Amino acid sequence: MSHQQLARQILDLVGGKENVNSVFHCITRLRFKLKDETRAKTDELKNLDGVVTVRQSGGQYQVVIGNHVPEVYKEVTAIGGFSSRQEQDEVEEEDKGNLLSRFIDLISGIFTPILGVLVAAGMIKGFTALFVALGWLTNTGGTYQILNATGDALFYFLPVILGYTAMKKFSGTPFLGIIIGSALVYPALSTITAGEPLYTLFAGTLFESPVFIEFLGIPVILMTYSSSVIPIILASFFAAKVERGFAKVIPIVVKTFLVPTLTLLVVVPLTFIVIGPIATWAANFVGQGTIWVYDLSPIIAGIILGAFWQVFVIFGLHWGLIPVAFNNLATQGFDPILAMIFAASFAQTGAVLGVWLKTRDPKLKTLSAPAFISGIFGVTEPAIYGITLPKKKPFIISCIAAGIGGGMIGLFGTKLHVMGGLGVFGFPSFIHPVEGMNTAFWGFVGAILVATILGFVLTYFFGGVNKDETPEVKTNSTAKRNVTIDSPLKGQIVPLSEVSDQVFASEAMGKGIAVLPTEGRVVAPVTGTITTLFKTKHAIGLSSDEGVDILIHVGIDTVQLDGEHFTAHIKQGDRVNAGDLLVEFNIEKIKEAGYELVTPVIITNHSNFAGLEVTKVAAVNTNDPLITIKAPEEKTVEISGNNLADLRA
Known part of the structure; x- marks a missing residue:
């Protein structure tokens, strides 16, 4: 089936384009926000060739496509004409659902558009660190400098990029978000802190801060906002509200230039004076808090996170941990959370390999091959929804194997040093920037191998691959008695x-x-x-x-x-x-x-x-x-x- 034909059928089965408030995609899924989910023909969608399954979670109607979802998304938006409609509908449509659903939808909406380039930048930065650790490059050479700049640019200017996606999510003007984010990382401001401070605020407290400049006599606490996440998201949320407020009262004749002018004049100073410092303090607190919980028992934390990560993915709840991981990288320089869950995709891949080699079902064997290959590169939705979850036992086994792998990663104290690639491409992200491939890295590699082998062996021998695990209901038989x-x-x-x-x-x-x-x-x-x-x-x-x-x-x-x-x-x-x-x-x-x-x-x-x-x-x-x-x-x-x-x- 062509991508265009599949897109037409999907749009028809979700209730038509008139039932769609918005749509975007991640690595494997089309994520719809529908006006009325009851109008969608879920069972027919699940059985449609080209669709792996359907999930309803976090206020989203998620159609799992697989690796070719960008092509299908392109056709969906072209057929539905969502490029202009989507923004208008998001302004008019109030967020619905409970607080958790709204939070998950918010985070996924902000980070999903940059997921591809985020992975690309992380891979480049991770492999650059690997080449230095192997002695192939020196960190003073020109090749290293250019590769490092290529990989590090997105993370350094992350507030600029998130300013765009966050303002779009909050239904504001995206370019206002870019300017606010750019102001936060403006190079000239970072050089001011090299001199002597004018005075110090909150001296002797946890929030002690030197003041180097003032704005209209108001002290400004300068902080480092490169690679930060929380300040720009909060600033964008506030900016979208301010922009809409000005748009309601300013005459249409001067609205085009006066609304953005006044919005920036209000939001940028307020971000430096109030939003930025408070958000940074909060971010530091969250970062130190997660590290404190991790230090209590990294092994138990690894077992729990590893075992339940795939469940989080199914319900879309994994997005709730992404900003915490970004925050840890920005405030601590490393993150243990995403390190401990890394074994989950390999445990899932091992389980799929067990199904592939064990099953006698030709259709299941055919599906297992591409799912295994996708899993090697960190994309496990085809494996979860197409193979292990329907068979039940292989999915449970993969969770157990992932928990054991996560516990081992916690034991060795492995940490993520850069937000990098998925699957095998993610390995360089765990190389220490100073110590190189240390004990924590090799312990991580061993944990991945253990999770993969356990997932394979337990599924092959105990996964009930060739056993129909659905309750036997003789609905197609003919009664032998009255x-x-x-x-x-x-x-x-x-x-x-x-x-x-x-x-x-x-x-x-x-x-x-x-x-x-x-x-x-x-x-x-x-x-x-x-x-x-x-x-x-x-x-x-x-x-x-x-x-x-x-x-x-x-x-x-x-x-x-x-x-x-x-x-x-x-x-x-x-x-x-x-x-x-x-x-x-x-x-x-x-x-x-x-x-x-x-x-x-x-x-x-x-x-x-x-x-x-x-x-x-x-x-x-x-x-x-x-x-x-x-x-x-x-x-x-x-x-x-x-x-x-x-x-x-």
């Missing part, structure tokens, strides 16, 4: 031939009987699985454990009510027991709307059986016998010498 279908409703019996809808009366849909309900409740007539629940809730399809397929159609033409006066208590795919409440409906309201309530109960696969008998009584209660399905007779074949020879032949 089966009684209970009445799903209380009411008067109506022969099917007397139903006003000729589709039912002619038995074109199948054989059965109808009930004129006197109570607005539908219960399960059998123990089995809900195979169909129309969105209008007026029709339910079930398949019994004995293989009998049943359709319950409440009323005639009630589909036109579009679900009004109906309440569903189940969803498609649910397991139910006989007598469980399925749907409630308001008899009087449906009658007032002008619709008949005669409810056909149809056996749609009656031809699989020897026959059926319907009840002879005039009225039934729920759970009374309604239809008896006769099992097909078992046939015996006498084998004579002649046809035995034929069989052998």
Whole structure:
């Protein structure tokens, strides 16, 4: 399927472009913010060729595509015309969901647009450190200086880049964010601190700060903002609010230049005087706090983070730790958090290798190969959603292996020194900038090997790869004995031939009987699985454990009510027991709307059986016998010498 064709089908199945507030992508997923997620056809999307799975988390409707998601995203935005619409819709659409969901959506929205270049810069910086450690380069040579500048530029000017993405996320003018971020790292300001301070604020306290300059007589506490994260995000949030405030009161004739002028004159000084220092102090506190927790027991911290990291990824909660890691790098010069979770992707990859070599399923074997290759390079969503999670045990095993690997990384005290690449490309990020490949680095390598081998071996021998782990439900079998279908409703019996809808009366849909309900409740007539629940809730399809397929159609033409006066208590795919409440409906309201309530109960696969008998009584209660399905007779074949020879032949 072409990327354009896939994009069209995805847009159609999420409810059309009119149902999309915004869309962006990460390494493997299209991340939609939909106006109404119930309009999306999730099951159809999951089964669409080119889609790995669908996840709903953090206020986002995430369609997992795989490695070619940028191409699909390009087609989605082109077809949907989201480039201009998206920004307008984000201004109009208020954030919804709980505080955690909104925070995750905020962080992912700010960092996802730069993820690709972030990884690229980290890889260049990491490999430059590796080349120095191996003696291939010296840190005084021109080659090193240029490579280091290439890799370090993004991190040094991170406030500038985050100023753009944060302002866009907060629905402000992105270029205002660039200017605010640029002011924070303006070189001339950093040279001022070389002289003697004018005076010192908060002397003798934790917040003691020398003052070198003033703004309109107000003391300015100069700090180092290169590579920082929290100050520019807070400044951008405030700037977006200020910009919208000025836009409401300034005349349209001068709005184009006066709004940005006043916004910068307010926000930049305020950032240096108030927002920057407070955010930096807060960042230092968070950084020291995480290191303190880590120092309490790095082994336990590594086990917990390693084991649960993939669960965090599934629910999108991993984004909550990204700013903490960036903050640690900026304030401490290293980060232990992302070091301890690094084994998780390799444990997952090892588990996929176990599935690949063990499975006898050709389709699963075909899927495992590219998932394994992606996992080697740190992209594990295809492995998680396509292979290990559906098989359950391999996913659990990978979590256990990742926990052991994370504990080992904590034991050796390995730390991340630069935000680098994924998978094997991330190894140079753990080389100490001064000590080189020290014990902590080699311990990290050993932990990765252990996690990978454990994931592979445990999955291969104990992963139940060739065992169907779903509960055995004989929905496709044919009953070997008579089966009684209970009445799903209380009411008067109506022969099917007397139903006003000729589709039912002619038995074109199948054989059965109808009930004129006197109570607005539908219960399960059998123990089995809900195979169909129309969105209008007026029709339910079930398949019994004995293989009998049943359709319950409440009323005639009630589909036109579009679900009004109906309440569903189940969803498609649910397991139910006989007598469980399925749907409630308001008899009087449906009658007032002008619709008949005669409810056909149809056996749609009656031809699989020897026959059926319907009840002879005039009225039934729920759970009374309604239809008896006769099992097909078992046939015996006498084998004579002649046809035995034929069989052998």
